[in-house]
Amino acid sequence: MSLGRKIIFVIALMVFVGALGAIVNHYVTGWRAEKALTDLGELKTEQEDLVTDKGVVIGKYVNLYKKNSDIIGWITVDGTNIDYPVMQTQDDPEFYLRRNFDKEYSVSGVPFLDAASDIFKPTSNWLLYGHNMKDGTMFHDLLEYADEDFYKSHKTIKFDTIYKGGQGEYEVLAAFYSRIYPEDKTVFKYYNYAGITSEKDFNEYLQGVRALSQYDTGVEAEYGDQLLTLSTCSYHVEDRMGRFAVVAKRIR
Secondary structure: OOHHHHHHHHHHHHHHHHHHHHHHHHHHHHHHHHHHHHHHHHHOOOOOOEEOOOOEEOHHHHHHHHHOOOEEEEEEOOOOOOEEEEEOOOOOOOHHHOEOOOOOEOOOOOOEEOOOOOOOOOOOEEEEEOOEOOOOOEOHHHHHHHOHHHHHHOOEEEEEEOEOOOEEEEEEEEEEEEEOOOOOOOOOOHHHOOOOOOHHHHHHHHHHHHHHOOOOOOOOOOEOEOEEEEEEEOOOOOOOOEEEEEEEEEOO
């Protein structure tokens, strides 16, 4: 082999090894982040409730609250990887976009509640964000709801706030693809309805999500119901503005 070919071979080999290392590091990092969040579930233990200035934290979430008081709830979709704490930092809304539960950098972040969604005030829609991670973690499994058969076997979502009286199950009423529209003011933007406080806005939102829904669930809702919206990235458009969302209402 000539010297020139040897140099090309060595360079190609180095590029390959570097790329392989980056891929391995990506998945190892993701695994560690997922394990750290899974381990948090072990902190949910039955004990006495804790009275705080915001409200009464129910016993099984007390250890988590003491570890990080930014926790606002816990989201679970049975039969999927979605089983995570939910954070909220109203003074810095996207704080947990790239941070883990311990507030350290993490590419997968932690699911978080929109700043306009206030569990302590009568806001009719709580909007939760989570990453669509290629390793299947965070809200990646949310896109399974594009399939009506998946919906039929996963009709309910569990969302607890950590505070007394905030625990419940939610029945899925719509699942749809959308996108971020920075300029267009004429289209329905589901992400602008995180803090619904009027019947008009509630009905507008309900009409908008039903029109976008992949299928008709037949689930009815009316003003006074508590809605829950889960939102994640989707790659059905090329500009990284794609989104997928699932809307559910609390079962009374």
